[in-house]
Amino acid sequence: MMGRLRAIPAYAVPSLVIVALTAFLAFALVRLFQVEQAMRVNVDENMLWVVTQAQVASHRLDQAVNRRAVGDSDVDPELRLDILSSRLALMDEGPQRRYLAAEGVEPRLDEALTRMQSLREAVMAAQGEARFAPERLTPDLDALMASLNRIANRVMMAEWESTGARLDTYRSSLEKVIAAIVGIGLSGVILVMLLVIALHQRRAAQRALTAHRDQLEEEVERHIHRYRQAAEALAQALDRERSVSEFYRSFAAMVSHQFRTPLAVIDSGLQRLQRRHHQFTAEQRSERYTRLREAVAQMTRLVESSLTAARIDGKQVEPNLGRHSLSRIVDHLCRLQSEATGTQRLETQHATPEPWAWCDRALTEQALANLIGNALKYSPEGQPVRITTARDGDRVTCRVTDFGPGVPADEQPQLFERFFRGSNAAGTDGTGLGLNIARHLARIQHGDLTLESTPGEGTRVTLRLPAADTRETSDAPS
Amino acid sequence: MKATRIALLLWGVLLTALPLAAAPLPPPSGEVILTVGGEIGLTNVDDEAHLDADMLAALPRERLMTHTSVTDGPQTFEGFLARDLLDALHAEGERVTALALNDYLAEIPAEDFERYDVLLADTMNGERLTRRDKGPLWIVYPRDDHTELQDIRYDYRWVWQLHRLEIE
Structure with missing residues (x-):
């Protein structure tokens, strides 16, 4: 019909x-x-x-x-x-x-x-x-x-x-x-x-046409979305590949640059012990063993720090953010430090109410450990190291203050550069990675690290992290 | 006879000059052909105008060729315009009642005479109309010049054997 x-x-x-x-x-x-x-x-x-x-x-x-x-x-x-x-x-x-x-x-x-x-x-x-x-x-x-x-x-x-x-x-x-x-x-x-x-x-034809066009548009949109996803995945994969290769390259660089000295120290010490084994007294031998062990320990630290730095560079560090009490982290670190070294120099002072930070506990501990270690290392024995926590707006802060020689003003901008060591640090062993890593760790957690220093008076390093109560935290693991 | 001539001449002069002042109309000297009564300014017998052949002949002559509803072919009529007659008699009226010898009566709006050149014909095809035919006068409309006149509502106004007009 x-x-x-x-x-x-x-x-x-x-x-x-x-x-x-x-x-x-x-x-x-x-x-x-x-x-x-x-x-x-x-x-x-x-x-x-x-x-x-x-x-x-x-x-x-x-x-x-x-x-x-x-x-x-x-x-x-x-x-x-x-x-x-x-x-x-x-x-x-x-x-x-x-x-x-x-x-x-x-x-x-x-x-x-x-x-x-x-x-x-x-x-x-x-x-x-x-x-x-x-x-x-x-x-x-x-x-x-x-x-x-x-x-x-x-x-x-x-x-x-x-x-x-x-x-x-x-x-x-x-x-x-x-x-x-x-x-x-x-x-x-x-x-x-x-x-x-x-x-x-x-009208019917128009409706059909419109429907058809909409369908086509949807399909095109879907395809575009898929391609974009694929492209993004590829880009991410490429980025990851680049990061990995960056990780190995920077690790290799650090190893070649930093490891030769302690290895040379260990090697020459061992040669001397080998050659003059019988000329040394037991006491002298013991002292040399201790120095060698210290060199090995420094190398171990160096390896750890280098790994951390390389992991950061290679974006291998993923913060596992949660709600943590900054004062408890500080107390825990101080206890560990005291137990390990027997030092009594650490003084803590905490704000009330308890400052809760939105952070990765392990990364924060590592950063703070670096800061406390630096403070102890670069200030004289007998001077205290003061650690305070506080709430500052939507942030929580942890200040580590020492009363050492301080850093000259012209060196301060370079302090966060990798492998930079201040003129005052000569004579102490260090990797030149601690502050750099600590700042990276802070930034990974959306925080930051700043340093103020007055030569002759001391140095104060401030770690800032997002306050936890400004975020949804109820189901966060602690 | 001479006095009549002079009177006629005067009447003619009056007609052509269209005098506003009402001068007395001379009495008819011959057989009365048309009698006009009613609202007229000039009279000669009582309050009527009795017009004989000579008096009518003094009106401007007009010729009209037209068909009629009762004859075959075009006819040539001669006579005078109804408008000229009414003007000459200082007639003032809306309606003209035309009477024929056989007592036929037709009422004609005076504006017909203003709008159309309606002829009171006394001659058809060169022959005088007699009362054995349509004479002495036949009201003739210019039927061929105006199509609206080719209508039975105008046909009944073609009064023949006309002998009397009443102006109202």
Whole structure:
């Protein structure tokens, strides 16, 4: 069904309907015009009046003739004769004569005209009062009146017939016009229906098109997303690869740079012990062993620090953030330090309420251990190292203060550089990595590390970490 | 006869000059052809104007060719304009009642005469209209010049055997 409809062009049906509409309209207009014309052309309607007036004129002539005969001088038979003559002359004119001929009463008209002529001749033939003597005029006048009577009779019937026929024509024309108007209406309805259907189809097509486009867009979006993810994964993988290679390179660099000295120290010490083994006293030997062990210990520390630094460089360090009490971390570190070295120099002072930090406990411990170790190392024996914790806005801080020689102002900016060692540090063993690592560890946890130092008075290092109570912490492991 | 001539001449001068002052109309000397009554400024018999052939002939002559509803082919009419007659008589009215010899009566709006050159014809195709035909006067509309006049509502105003006008 749909297939067959599709086979004819889309505009065929509307065109047909419009043609039908035009045809109906033209037909209706032509019919109406014909009716209008028919109503206008009605010469014959005048005819009955013409004949009747002729009859009246003939009767008035008859009346005048008879009144004159009984002596009435007010009547004017001559005027009446002229008027009757005028009426007959009118009937003798082209249009009137043709009409009467068509109705088959032309002989009657000729008869009347002949009688009129006779009347006129009769009047002319006499003189004075005798001119209008009834006995001379009546035969012709009677015959004339009879003819007019016949004509009037015929004209009346003809007019009724014609009126009836015209009404029939009007009716049939009007019926056809009405049919045409109904046709026009139906055509209009069909046109409107076609229009509505076309609009409906267009809307449906538009909807389908929109849906299709949306679907396509979604698909494209999905593809793009997938490709972007793949690209990101690739970039991450590449980054990781680069980091790993960076890790090995920097580790190798550090090893070659830092490890030779202690290894050389150990090697020469061992050579000396080997060669002069028997020249040394037991005490001297013991002292040399101790120094060698210290060198090994420094190397161990160096390896650890280097690994940490390299891991940081290679982005191998992932902080495991949680809610931790900074004061407890400090106390724990101090206890460990005291147990390991027997020192009594560490003084702690904690803020109330307890400062909670959002941090990785192990990384924070490592950073703080570096700072405390530095403070102990670079200040004289007998001077305390003060460690305080506090809350500062949305951060928590831990300050490590020593009373050592301090760092000269021109060296302070370089202190956080890797392998930098201050001029005051000469004579103490160190890697030049501690502060650098501590700052990295702080930054990994969204914190920071700063240093203020006054030569001759001491140095204060401040670790800042995000405060825990500004974050969602309820389910965080501690 | 001479006095009549002078009177006629005067009447003619009055007509052509369209005098505003009402001068007395000379009495008819011949057979009265048209009687005009009603709202007119000039009269000669009682309060009517009785006009004979000479008096009517003094009006400006006009010629009109037209078809009629009762004859075949175009007809040439001669006569005078109804408008000129009414102006000459200082007629003031909205309606003109035309009467024929057979007592036919038709009421004609006076504005017909203003709008159209309606002729009171006394001659058709060069022949004088007589009362045996449509005479003495036939009201003729310029039917061919104005299609709106080809209408039965104007046909009944074509009064023939006209002998009297009443101005209202």
